[in-house]
Amino acid sequence: MALWQGKSRRKPSGGRRVFSRGKRKFEISREKQYTKIGKQSLKLYHGRGGCTKTDVLVAEYANVVDKKTNTVQKSKIINVASNPADPNYVQRNILNKGAVIRTELGEAVVTSRPGQDGAINAVLVQ
Numbered sequence: 227m228a229l230w231q232g233k234s235r236r237k238p239s240g241g242r243r244v245f246s247r248g249k250r251k252f253e254i255s256r257e258k259q260y261t262k263i264g265k266q267s268l269k270l271y272h273g274r275g276g277c278t279k280t281d282v283l284v285a286e287y288a289n290v291v292d293k294k295t296n297t298v299q300k301s302k303i304i305n306v307a308s309n310p311a312d313p314n315y316v317q318r319n320i321l322n323k324g325a326v327i328r329t330e331l332g333e334a335v336v337t338s339r340p341g342q343d344g345a346i347n348a349v350l351v352q
Contacts, residue, residue, distance in 0.1 A: 229255040229256075260318070261322065263321065266282075267282075268281065268344060269283055279344070282340040282341070285346050286302065287301065290334050293350065299331060301330045307333055322340065324336060332351070334348035334349060335351060
């Protein structure tokens, strides 16, 4: 089922809004694809104007930054420790921006948007 991102048929006052045209293809958004932990899997999306976005469907590794030594290391993701977006995401091991993940280097906070960037970048929590 496609998600429509056009204007509502109701006004803020509750009155009905009558459109002079129907829905358009550019008003349809992508289906929600959650990033999970496992063997790496990517999906490429073509946007408007030739733009491309890479969606991480399943991730195994994260690029972890250590602020003390100012170095970046590729580290294996073990599981999701906490997620302020939704507590249910912790049980389902869903990764998104702001999620706290357990890696081989320690706990880290995800700073990238896996559904938009095509990579998982994180910063170690001290």
